[in-house]
Amino acid sequence: MAVHWKLVIDCADPQLLADFWAQTLDYTKEDHSALIEGLLAQGVIGEEHYAVVDGRKVWRHAAAVRHPDDPVDPRTGTGLGRRLLFQAVPEAKEGKRDKNRLHIDVHPVTESREMEMARLQGLGATVLRAVEEPGSSHVVMADPEGNEFCLH
Numbered sequence: 001m002a003v004h005w006k007l008v009i010d011c012a013d014p015q016l017l018a019d020f021w022a023q024t025l026d027y028t029k030e031d032h033s034a035l036i037e038g039l040l041a042q043g044v045i046g047e048e049h050y051a052v053v054d055g056r057k058v059w060r061h062a063a064a065v066r067h068p069d070d071p072v073d074p075r076t077g078t079g080l081g082r083r084l085l086f087q088a089v090p091e092a093k094e095g096k097r098d099k100n101r102l103h104i105d106v107h108p109v110t111e112s113r114e115m116e117m118a119r120l121q122g123l124g125a126t127v128l129r130a131v132e133e134p135g136s137s138h139v140v141m142a143d144p145e146g147n148e149f150c151l152h
Helices: 012-023 033-041 111-122
Strands: 005-011 051-054 056-059 061-066 080-087 104-106 125-132 136-142 147-149
Touching: 005 012, 012 061, 012 080, 033 056, 056 061, 104 111, 111 125, 111 136, 111 147
Parallel strands: 005 080, 104 147
Antiparallel strands: 051 056, 061 080, 125 136, 136 147
8 A cells, every 4th residue: 555655845935835846846736725724713723823825824834735646635635645845944054064865856757958947947946056977967956945956
């Protein structure tokens, strides 16, 4: 039996990174407004826990994206398959000394690497360096908060 999984990424602005990665991966940004409404109605959370973006309630501390073909819990808006969860943390990334311990590899399916690189830059990514290795070639990029990923 396959397991549900999520990769959790610490960040400063979960909504910004969820928007970026949803567009980068062609994933679906999760809508947690029904969950937030339910918890508000029960008195479990208060107004300090959410914000309103594009007319929907979103968590201040977290946002997630999911593969569009994977199931979702209609009561909570939470994906039940492949997901990226962006979690707000108080400490800032401190540059190169805080190197990622893992990263996402992006493999464009229909566009050339150059076209995909331009698209990602338009979404807020930056090019850090090109890497040419025996049998491999990729570009190291950074998302809007400086988290590295590789474009193959």
